[in-house]
Structures are given as structure tokens and as C-alpha cells.
Amino acid sequence: MFNAEKFIEKTIPNLQKDIQRKALIAFSGGVDSTVCAALVNKAIGDRLIAVHVNTGYMRKNEPEQVKQMMEDLSLNYRFVDASKEYYAALKGVEDPEKKRKIIGEKFIRIFEKVAREEKVDYLVQGTIAPDWIESGGGLRDTIKSHHNVGGLPKDMKLKLAEPLRDLYKDEVRKVARVLHLKVSERQPFPGPGLAIRIIGEPTPERTELVREACDIVEKEIERASEQGLMERPWQYFAVLIPIKTVGVHGDKRAYGNTIAIRAVQSVDAMTCHYSTIPHEVLDTISTKITNTMKEKVNRIVYDVTNKPPGTVEWE
Amino acid sequence: MVRIFVIDNGGQWTHREWRTLRDLEVQTKIVPNTTIFEDLQKEKIQGLVLSGGAPRIGLDGSLGNCAEYLEKADFPILGICAGHQFMARFFGGEVKPSKIPEFGQVEMTLIKDDDALFEGVLKKSIVWESHNDEVTVLPKDFVRIAESENCKIQAMQHKKKQFYGLQFHPEVEHTEYGEHIFKNFIQLCEE
Structure with a gap:
């Protein structure tokens, strides 16, 4: 069976080895990105910058709650309110795949901007197994483009770190429990948020x-x-x-x-x-x-x- | 530890097959279906899972080097969905679009009750499906093991070799005896 303690022991030194300078994490406040942030924070401390984007498609009171979570985790964070920009970009858009692509691309552009300002070279994402499996590529048919995989523009300049890539949600929750994260039992919420609801x-x-x-x-x-x-x-x-x-x-x-x-x-x-x-x-x-x-x-x-x-x- | 690899034919649940094997303490790895048989032999594998595939691939796709594995392997092979359909075609059976495709929960009935892969599985059990095509003519060296209301060949086995084909998905959480069937397969590989 999956052993969360061993996973943590193995992952932290790998992150320390890979990320020599600064890293940025897309922090949604969900289980995946929170576990990711906690792990990378353990590995490189405040060389990790957490960025939360309010897309305007968050749930009720969610932006405030996420801010509080980043405080509680003592993360070095930036809070970007881009709701107006997102509403404008999605004006007249009805196709679900287009929504996902537009939202994904905007995420990356915002992160790139912060990355330039902060001179980071790594982008950390809480991608888990079903995200990249469903996003297709190679032989696989695309069921949906998950914002953190299929939405990635081809000319992205940051290196990518995805420490949870081979895990499933139940395993991520196990890691969260070992790390004593309150978020461990939170229900999943998709990156494109309410836009796809x-x-x-x-x-x-x-x-x-x-x-x-x-x-x-x-x-x-x-x-x-x-x-x-x-x-x-x-x-x-x-x-x-x-x-x-x-x-x-x-x-x-x-x-x-x-x-x-x-x-x-x-x-x-x-x-x-x-x-x-x-x-x-x-x-x-x-x-x-x-x-x-x-x-x-x-x-x-x-x-x-x-x-x-x-x-x-x-x- | 027994070594069983998963051949990736592009299915949505390839990773689940890998996970189920890993959770059962198997040394496992997902490898592309373009891997040559010699390289698999070098890895000293004791069994192989042929994953499901991208849409319609089981119907007429070549599935990389899967033919070579079925031709040369002296170890057990478990074909799932498109892997199962390809196995049937390779040995002379037929695959056609299903009259009534199955998605989600289906009741499966075992026809043959002394089969090693299904040892300990009840005569009727819940399996999960996701297929547009199915095996319509059984290859002559195979026996039929299980059926459902709308799909007569849910499971089949080669008469002489340890080659199994399953139309349903034992690797997903909601298939009642999924893990059990994998355990039985692992045991066949260990023997």
C-alpha cells in the first residue's frame, strides 16, 4: 500500500535537489496544491512563493478563506484579484474546452508575470494522476483539458515541478493527514472553478x-x-x-x-x-x-x- | 516480489492498473506498447497486462507490438478492454461495434466456475464497463468464462496458455471483485 511517510521522506530531498533558486506555486487552496505547497515549503522555505489567483469563479467566501490558509501555513504569498480580467476574457465563450483553455492560459500568464518579478525559475503544480491521464496526449483521447495540463501554453518559459504526479486523491489526502493539514478532507474543486458549472x-x-x-x-x-x-x-x-x-x-x-x-x-x-x-x-x-x-x-x-x-x- | 508490467495502449485507466498492481506489492511499471519483446524479457517480467485503449483501437488498431507479445510470451497475459479485443483478433476471433455498448455498472455472470482467474468470485457480481466495441466471435483456442446481458464475451481464456481477456475493467474501484481478480492473476504469474 501507499506509504505517506515514505513518500514525504523521498520527495523533500528531491525537491531540494531540483529547485536551486526560487519556485512559484499555483495555490488554489484545494487539497492538491496545499499539500504541494506544504511539501515544497518544507524543502526550500520562503524561496517558495505561493500565488493565489481570484478568477471571479471561486465559491462563496473562498478568496478570503484561501488567504487565511496561506497565512496559517506561513507561506510567502501573493494574492492576485483578476476577476474582471477573467470575466472579460470569457465574454461570449460557451464551449467548455475553450473555457478551460482560456482559463489555463491566463493562469500561466499571471504566474509568468509574478515569476519575472520574483526571478523564479520553477513552477510547482499540484497535478495528480487523473489530471494528466484525462488530458490525453500520445495515444490517449482527450476527455477534458485540465487547466494545469492541457491549458499549458507551448511557449511556457518556466520549468515544471509536479511532486504529486503519480498520486491519486485518496493518497494525497493521506499525505495531508500526515502533515496535519486541515484541508485534508476538503472536497475537490476544479481549477476553472464555477465557470465550468x-x-x-x-x-x-x-x-x-x-x-x-x-x-x-x-x-x-x-x-x-x-x-x-x-x-x-x-x-x-x-x-x-x-x-x-x-x-x-x-x-x-x-x-x-x-x-x-x-x-x-x-x-x-x-x-x-x-x-x-x-x-x-x-x-x-x-x-x-x-x-x-x-x-x-x-x-x-x-x-x-x-x-x-x-x-x-x-x- | 513478482514483476508484472502494464503495456500502455492509451486507455483512461492504464494508471489504475498500475496502481492496483503496486498496491498489491507487485514490482510494476507502465511501458509503451512500442516496447520490443526482447526488452521486456531483459526486465525478467513474469506477467503482462495489456491495457485498454484510445477509442475504437480494439476494433482494428494494431496496438503497437502487442502481437509480438502474444506470439512469444511464455508467461500469463491479461488483456483488458481493447487489450482483450486485440487478443481475440490476434487468435482469429472477431470484434465488432456493440449493439448495446455498456458504460458504468453492469451485472456479470460466470459461466465456467472452476477458472483460476475467477477463483472466489461469486457467480453474479457487479463490474464496471466502458466500451463501444466487443468480441463477437470467440477465437477457436479460447473458452468463454463470463457474460452480461448485453455482451456475451465478458471474459475468455486461452485453452493452453495463461492468456486471459476481460471486456470489463477489474482495475477500477467500483468493480466488486476487481482487486480479487488481480490477486488471482498475480498468483498465476508467481506459479
């Missing part, structure tokens, strides 16, 4: 909708899991489907968007079973979303697709 153009207005819906789904499912009503899923969130349907609010006709509830069970994200959410919990989520977002959302659906044939995220 909005089918169609990810406008700021639609982002607000899906952000609010995701927050309700997360809170209600976490509450239900804590109360023992259901097993905590591997991943759980809302997807905005900008298809309008007719509803009735009071005696008035309503015509609003649709939100899909997605929750899956998995060990490594390579195969997933949709989570069985008790009807009472679905009911609470449905009522909360439609009541708090009544002008915009008046229909809730529950996604019962496994992977395969589906993937966890819709785009």
Missing part, C-alpha cells in the same frame, strides 16, 4: 447564481452528513443550466433557470457512483434554492449519472 456563457450574473446555489447545496449536504442522514459524498455542488422553464410563484407566472444537484461517491475520481441523497435533503435544497433565488431559478433537477458514462463536472 455554468452551461453556456459564464457571465458575472450567472456566476452569482451558481455561487449561491453551490453554497446552499454544500451547506445542506454537509449538515445532512453530520446528522448521519447520508454518507458524505466525494464531491457535491450545483450546476446552472440556463434553460428556462415555466413555474408559478403565488398567482404569478414565473419563467426562470434550472439548477442541477450533483453529488458523487468515489475513491479516486476515475469511476464514480452518483450519491443517494435522501429525499428530505433534496427537498430542503430545492426549497431553499427556489425560495432564495426565486426571480432567477424556479426548477431543480437531480443528476443520477455515474462515471462512466458521465464525468463528475458537467464540462
Whole structure:
């Protein structure tokens, strides 16, 4: 079996050997990049600069929470608010692969800029096995371009360090537990963020909708899991489907968007079973979303697709 | 420690096969399907897994040097999905697009109950699938071991050699007896 202590023992000296000068890490606040940052920080101390980019597609209160995490880890960090730039770049973009490529490329350009200012030569990324497996290349078919693999521009000038490349999520969590990182049980969140949880153009207005819906789904499912009503899923969130349907609010006709509830069970994200959410919990989520977002959302659906044939995220 | 390599035909789950073997204390490595047989021999391997492949490759692709391995190997080989389909074609069987492709959870039934690879596996069990094509005609040197409602050849074995083909994916977490089947395969390689 995978041994997290041994992995840490082996990885730190390798990082020390490879990274002679300064390194930069793309810090999202998720399990992968946090474990990566903690390892590289152990290896080279404050020669590591953590950069967090607020793309505007983060979840509710997430930018503030990530800032706090970087403080707690005593990282040497930069916080870049690029939300306006991202919204502008994704204006009119509907194709999921285009969204991923644009977001990936922008990430790299921002990191390159900080890298130039800080004179770093290494880019550290929390890429894990399913990321590069699904990104295709060689014989493999591209299922999705993960932002940290397929989105990499060909003329990138930084050297790449990916210490978690051969690990799966459950193994990364084991490493996180050994390092006593609070983030170890956090659910995965994709790099392109809420942009790929909005089918169609990810406008700021639609982002607000899906952000609010995701927050309700997360809170209600976490509450239900804590109360023992259901097993905590591997991943759980809302997807905005900008298809309008007719509803009735009071005696008035309503015509609003649709939100899909997605929750899956998995060990490594390579195969997933949709989570069985008790009807009472679905009911609470449905009522909360439609009541708090009544002008915009008046229909809730529950996604019962496994992977395969589906993937966890819709785009 | 037994040495079993994974031949990469470009499948989405090649890495999972590697991981399952690694977790079962096997010395393992993913190698491209362009590796020549002599180089595998030099590595003193005791078994080989032929991974699944990029879409439709099992139907008519050549899968690198997989033919050479099937021709020369005197150790057990486990073909999975496209690897299984290629094995069937190599020995004279037929592969065609599935009338009803299978994705995700499927119930599999064992037809032959004394097979070493499936020792300890219940007659009916849950397996996970992901295929557009399937073996429609069994090669004459093979026996059929398992089936599902929509796919008659879920598992097959060579009558004289330790060559196995599986249409389903034993390497993914959700296949009920996946790890168990790998354990049985490892045992065959050790013998």
C-alpha cells in the first residue's frame, strides 16, 4: 500500500535537489496544491512563493478563506484579484474546452508575470494522476483539458515541478493527514472553478447564481452528513443550466433557470457512483434554492449519472 | 516480489492498473506498447497486462507490438478492454461495434466456475464497463468464462496458455471483485 511517510521522506530531498533558486506555486487552496505547497515549503522555505489567483469563479467566501490558509501555513504569498480580467476574457465563450483553455492560459500568464518579478525559475503544480491521464496526449483521447495540463501554453518559459504526479486523491489526502493539514478532507474543486458549472456563457450574473446555489447545496449536504442522514459524498455542488422553464410563484407566472444537484461517491475520481441523497435533503435544497433565488431559478433537477458514462463536472 | 508490467495502449485507466498492481506489492511499471519483446524479457517480467485503449483501437488498431507479445510470451497475459479485443483478433476471433455498448455498472455472470482467474468470485457480481466495441466471435483456442446481458464475451481464456481477456475493467474501484481478480492473476504469474 501507499506509504505517506515514505513518500514525504523521498520527495523533500528531491525537491531540494531540483529547485536551486526560487519556485512559484499555483495555490488554489484545494487539497492538491496545499499539500504541494506544504511539501515544497518544507524543502526550500520562503524561496517558495505561493500565488493565489481570484478568477471571479471561486465559491462563496473562498478568496478570503484561501488567504487565511496561506497565512496559517506561513507561506510567502501573493494574492492576485483578476476577476474582471477573467470575466472579460470569457465574454461570449460557451464551449467548455475553450473555457478551460482560456482559463489555463491566463493562469500561466499571471504566474509568468509574478515569476519575472520574483526571478523564479520553477513552477510547482499540484497535478495528480487523473489530471494528466484525462488530458490525453500520445495515444490517449482527450476527455477534458485540465487547466494545469492541457491549458499549458507551448511557449511556457518556466520549468515544471509536479511532486504529486503519480498520486491519486485518496493518497494525497493521506499525505495531508500526515502533515496535519486541515484541508485534508476538503472536497475537490476544479481549477476553472464555477465557470465550468455554468452551461453556456459564464457571465458575472450567472456566476452569482451558481455561487449561491453551490453554497446552499454544500451547506445542506454537509449538515445532512453530520446528522448521519447520508454518507458524505466525494464531491457535491450545483450546476446552472440556463434553460428556462415555466413555474408559478403565488398567482404569478414565473419563467426562470434550472439548477442541477450533483453529488458523487468515489475513491479516486476515475469511476464514480452518483450519491443517494435522501429525499428530505433534496427537498430542503430545492426549497431553499427556489425560495432564495426565486426571480432567477424556479426548477431543480437531480443528476443520477455515474462515471462512466458521465464525468463528475458537467464540462 | 513478482514483476508484472502494464503495456500502455492509451486507455483512461492504464494508471489504475498500475496502481492496483503496486498496491498489491507487485514490482510494476507502465511501458509503451512500442516496447520490443526482447526488452521486456531483459526486465525478467513474469506477467503482462495489456491495457485498454484510445477509442475504437480494439476494433482494428494494431496496438503497437502487442502481437509480438502474444506470439512469444511464455508467461500469463491479461488483456483488458481493447487489450482483450486485440487478443481475440490476434487468435482469429472477431470484434465488432456493440449493439448495446455498456458504460458504468453492469451485472456479470460466470459461466465456467472452476477458472483460476475467477477463483472466489461469486457467480453474479457487479463490474464496471466502458466500451463501444466487443468480441463477437470467440477465437477457436479460447473458452468463454463470463457474460452480461448485453455482451456475451465478458471474459475468455486461452485453452493452453495463461492468456486471459476481460471486456470489463477489474482495475477500477467500483468493480466488486476487481482487486480479487488481480490477486488471482498475480498468483498465476508467481506459479
